Amino acid sequence: MDLTPIIEKLNTGLFINGQWRDAEGDRTLEVRNPANGSVITTIADASEADALDAINAARDAQAGWAATAPRERAEILRRAFDLLHERADDIAAIMTAEMGKPLAESKGEVAYGAEFFRWFSEEAVRVGGDFVQSTDGKNRLMISKEPVGPCVLITPWNFPLAMGTRKIGPAIAAGCTMVLKPAQLTPLTSFMLVEALRDAGLPDGVLNVVTSSSARRVVTPWMESGIARKISFTGSTEVGVNLMKQAADSVMKTSMELGGNxxxxxxxxxxxxxxxxxxxxxxxxxxxxxxxxxxxxxxxxxxxxxxxxxxxxxxxxxxxxxxxxxxxxxxxxxxxxxxxxxxxxxxxxxxxxxxxxxxxxxxxxxxxxxxxxxxxxxxxxxxxxxxxxxxxxxxxxxxxxxxxxxxxxxxxxxxxxxxxxxxxxxxxxxxxxxxxxxxxxxxxxxxxxPAAPFGGVKHSGLGREGGTSGIDEYLETKYVAVPRANAT
Known part of the structure; x- marks a missing residue:
């Protein structure tokens, strides 16, 4: 299969505040085909400064995105779902080229991954709350769910589309902005995912994607920025433990899908x-x-x-x-x-x-x-x-x-x-x-x-992705006490 026409259309830079751009110093890294070792293309290799630009863009977009109507967020996800299906053949070919799985499985992953966008488009308009009377009758208790804020998302190389949609989908539905670090080995699928979301109408700054030969070089500035309020990571237990230690310094909400056996x-x-x-x-x-x-x-x-x-x-x-x-x-x-x-x-x-x-x-x-x-x-x-x-x-x-x-x-x-x-x-x-x-x-x-809660116990992680609980990982609960007039 000749991938040249697909590769020629790929944007391979950093995606920050709605724009594709080169990395600082024009640094690049190679993406190779594991079937033969050949170079598929080169991509941007981000610096710490690039990473900070990305998290700042997420911060600046957060208030406006949180105020966006749930229905509008849902429609963006639904349009992205449709676009992924329309582009499934090209996405699957690139996924197979950079990761190695058979083409039929890559097509299956596109269908599976797209389903998270459809699922969370339906969850976006169903974020609930409560309004009850206190036990002593003196207050009304108003309980609401709000977006947790800017999120750090880190995805692995083995399911480059589905792991992205499983994290991005609920973040968009909840009203959170994001910085995404795809795996160095399989970034091209993520670039195609970004294009689908941009073409679906996702506003600038809501999703920012940074690729780098050093995960530490870009993730550590995000974790130490004081901007990010949540991290979702899929990968090894060893790395997950280190990220949880970093998250503790900022008391960040964490979702960890770690090792399996x-x-x-x-x-x-x-x-x-x-x-x-x-x-x-x-x-x-x-x-x-x-x-x-x-x-x-x-x-x-x-x-x-x-x-x-x-x-x-x-x-x-x-x-x-x-x-x-x-x-x-x-x-x-x-x-x-x-x-x-x-x-x-x-x-x-x-x-x-x-x-x-x-x-x-x-x-x-x-x-x-x-x-x-x-x-x-x-x-x-x-x-x-x-x-x-x-x-x-x-x-x-x-x-x-x-x-x-x-x-x-x-x-x-x-x-x-x-x-x-x-x-x-x-x-x-x-x-x-x-x-x-x-x-x-x-x-x-x-x-x-997509309709089931995915996650593990013991050293396999914390939290759940997918299902009705998936969006809760991107929400905080707020309680407002409202005194009742003339309460005795």
Missing amino acids: APFLVMDDADVDAAVEGAVLAKMRNNGEACTAANRIYVQKPVAEEFSRKLAERIGSMKVGDGLADGTQVGPLVDQDQLDKVAELVDQAVGAGATVLTGGQKVDGDGYFFAPTVLTDIPENATLRVEEIFGPVAPIVTFETDDEAIELANGTEYGLASYLFCTDLERSLGLSERIESGMVGLNTGLVSN
């Missing part, structure tokens, strides 16, 4: 074929590079052999290649560091005694490809039993009892997503209640939905 439980009464399909979806979606990916697959012994054999057959038959090529089901990993990490985890497990049912090695040639892999007989000292893999590797461990399954599932500091395949309803619900995670996929390998 999802267990995938297959009980002895499960529909094995359905469990295999669920595992393929939960493990191989996005080349395995998802915080919700099934990271630890636990199978009850009576069905372990059948499940392992069928999963290896399905995963081993998946076509690996450039995500832009027809028929590709598994694309490259995002960069050399990620490829080396996955290879090291697999090599360490195999060296310790794990059995390779399929895959198990890097794919020769250009790009950052790792063969779709299924491992069994995983020893307890294998690092991939405790560490997030972020690649197309499915490690299978067997268990005997329900209690053992729960102990294995909860034996981690993370608690974002979990998956459970079981046909007995009472047993399924009981196990779901015992699993320590923010989300459970019961007989499904897909939990993400």
Whole structure:
């Protein structure tokens, strides 16, 4: 696929106060295609001064945007939803080129990501409050919700559109202005998202986008500015903890979607074929590079052999290649560091005694490809039993009892997503209640939905994105006491 016509139309600078501009000193950085290592284009590499210009623009636009009618904010989001669908083919092609996922999955992400704009366009006009009488009868209690103020939004490289819309959508709906730092590896999708919002009528200064080779160089000035009142971050737990420490200095509202280490439980009464399909979806979606990916697959012994054999057959038959090529089901990993990490985890497990049912090695040639892999007989000292893999590797461990399954599932500091395949309803619900995670996929390998609250417990984060609670992360509650005349 020739991307030249799309790339030639791309704005690749900083988007500040409604204008595209170069970075200070005309500094740039390269964006590469992980399928072959080629340079797609160069983008602006922001300085600290650029970052301060962006947060100041958000500050200056905040009062006017907060006063904008909810219906107007809703209509902007709805128009942006329509524009994303109109431009889906171009956006998906760019997403695949810079991130690596198969084109069909990129198109699916555009549809999924756009849905957050439609969802929050409907939430914008439903921000509520209350008006009640105090218990002693002397006051009326007027309770309202107001925008929290300028927000810092930081998105990861693995879902460059959906992670943007999931944060930008509720901020716009609530009446908040923003500064957005997209991931260095996948910024081009964010630029196309910005264009859709600008063409939808988003006023200048409401959304400001800054790209940089150093996240610290631009995010730290935002956190220390005294302007930002909220931060929403999706990424590693280590970085999230540091951002929470910075947020504490300004008592900023925080939303953190951090690391995952999802267990995938297959009980002895499960529909094995359905469990295999669920595992393929939960493990191989996005080349395995998802915080919700099934990271630890636990199978009850009576069905372990059948499940392992069928999963290896399905995963081993998946076509690996450039995500832009027809028929590709598994694309490259995002960069050399990620490829080396996955290879090291697999090599360490195999060296310790794990059995390779399929895959198990890097794919020769250009790009950052790792063969779709299924491992069994995983020893307890294998690092991939405790560490997030972020690649197309499915490690299978067997268990005997329900209690053992729960102990294995909860034996981690993370608690974002979990998956459970079981046909007995009472047993399924009981196990779901015992699993320590923010989300459970019961007989499904897909939990993400714009209408559902997305988020985790323990070291997987704070707050929720999406659903009816998603907009609350961008609102503050105000109470006004109104004395009642002639109250006794």
